[in-house]
Amino acid sequence: MAAKMWIVKIGGNIIDHSEGLSRFLEHFANLRGNKILVHGGGKIATRTAADLGIEAVLVEGRRITDEAMLRVVTMVYAGLTNKQLVAGLQARGCNAIGLSGADGNTIKAERRPVKEIDYGFVGDLWPGSVDADAIATLVAGGFTPVFSAITHDGRGQLLNTNADTIASALAVALSAKYDTSLVYCFEKRGVLRNIQDDNSVIPEIRAAEFEQLKMSGVIADGMVPKLHNAFQAIARGVSEVCIGHADELCLLRQQQFGTRMIR
Numbered sequence: 001m002a003a004k005m006w007i008v009k010i011g012g013n014i015i016d017h018s019e020g021l022s023r024f025l026e027h028f029a030n031l032r033g034n035k036i037l038v039h040g041g042g043k044i045a046t047r048t049a050a051d052l053g054i055e056a057v058l059v060e061g062r063r064i065t066d067e068a069m070l071r072v073v074t075m076v077y078a079g080l081t082n083k084q085l086v087a088g089l090q091a092r093g094c095n096a097i098g099l100s101g102a103d104g105n106t107i108k109a110e111r112r113p114v115k116e117i118d119y120g121f122v123g124d125l126w127p128g129s130v131d132a133d134a135i136a137t138l139v140a141g142g143f144t145p146v147f148s149a150i151t152h153d154g155r156g157q158l159l160n161t162n163a164d165t166i167a168s169a170l171a172v173a174l175s176a177k178y179d180t181s182l183v184y185c186f187e188k189r190g191v192l193r194n195i196q197d198d199n200s201v202i203p204e205i206r207a208a209e210f211e212q213l214k215m216s217g218v219i220a221d222g223m224v225p226k227l228h229n230a231f232q233a234i235a236r237g238v239s240e241v242c243i244g245h246a247d248e249l250c251l252l253r254q255q256q257f258g259t260r261m262i263r
C-alpha cells in the first residue's frame with residue numbers, strides 16, 4: 001500500500017493571527033505521516049503593498065500582478081511569510097524546508113494569457129507543472145516542504161499563483177506516489193449552510209451538489225474557486241479532500257474534520 005501524504009493549505013486569515021497560527025503549527029507539526037504545507041498570505045501582501053503606496057486589485061479572487069506587485073508578493077510570500085512558517089515548524093521539531101516553485105524546479109507555471117483582463121505576472125498550472133520526483137526526494141530525505149504561492153516559468157520569470165490551486169496541483173501530482181489527502185484549513189469550521197452560523201457545517205458535498213449550492217448562493221466569494229480546486233483534485237485521483245478550521249486539524253484522523261468532498 002502507498003505511504004500516506006497530507007497536503008495542507010492555510011489561508012491568509014490564519015497566517016495573519018499569531019495565536020491561531022501558533023495553534024495550527026502545533027497541530028501540523030504533530031500530524032503523523034508525510035506532509036507538505038502550502039500557504040498564501042493575500043491579506044498581508046495587500047497590507048504591505050498599501051504601506052508602499054501600491055494599490056491591490058483583485059479580479060475574481062485573483063490578484064492583478066504588475067512588476068511592482070510581483071516584487072511585493074515575492075517578498076511577502078516567498079520571503080517573510082515562508083521563512084516565519086519554516087522557523088515556527090523548526091521550533092516544533094518539524095524539519096521544514098521553504099520553497100517557491102523555482103526552488104528545485106518543483107512547480108513550473110505559464111503566464112496567464114491576456115483575454116479580457118491582463119493579470120500580469122500570474123501563473124497558471126497545467127498537469128505537468130509539478131515535479132513529483134523532486135518533491136518525493138525531499139520527503140524521503142526527512143524534509144517537510146513548505147510551499148509559498150510563487151512559481152516560475154523556467155525562463156527566469158517568477159509568477160504569482162493562487163495557493164489553493166498550488167495545493168490542488170501538488171495533491172494530484174503526488175497521488176501517483178502516495179495515498180494523498182488534500183486539506184484546506186481556514187477560519188471557519190467547514191463549508192457552512194448558513195455563513196452566519198458556525199455550527200451549520202455541511203459534512204459532505206458531492207460534485208453534483210456543488211453547482212446547486214453555488215446557484216443558491218450558499219457558496220460564494222473565495223469558497224467558489226476553493227471548491228472548484230477541491231473537486232478538480234477529487235476528479236484527478238486524490239483520495240480525499242476536506243475543508244475545515246485550522247484549529248481542528250487534530251480531528252483529521254478521526255474523520256471528524258469539517259466538510260468532505262465526495263466524487
Ligand SMILES: Nc1ncnc2c1ncn2[C@@H]1O[C@H](COP(=O)(O)OP(=O)(O)O)[C@@H](O)[C@H]1O
Pocket residue numbers: 010011012013040042164185186187188190191192193194195218219220221222223226
Ligand atoms: N458557505 C460558505 N462556508 C464557509 N465560507 C464561505 C461560504 N461561502 C463563502 N465563504 C467565504 O469564503 C472564504 C474563504 O475563502 P478565501 O477567503 O479565499 O480563503 P483563504 O484565503 O483562507 O484561502 C471565507 O472566509 C468565507 O467568507
Ligand SMILES: CC(=O)N[C@@H](CCC(=O)OP(=O)(O)O)C(=O)O
Pocket residue numbers: 010011012013039040041042043045061062063073122123149160161162163164
Ligand atoms: C494570483 C493570485 O491571486 N495569487 C494569490 C496568492 C496568495 C494566496 O493564494 O493567498 P490566500 O490563500 O491567502 O488567498 C494572491 O496574490 O492573493
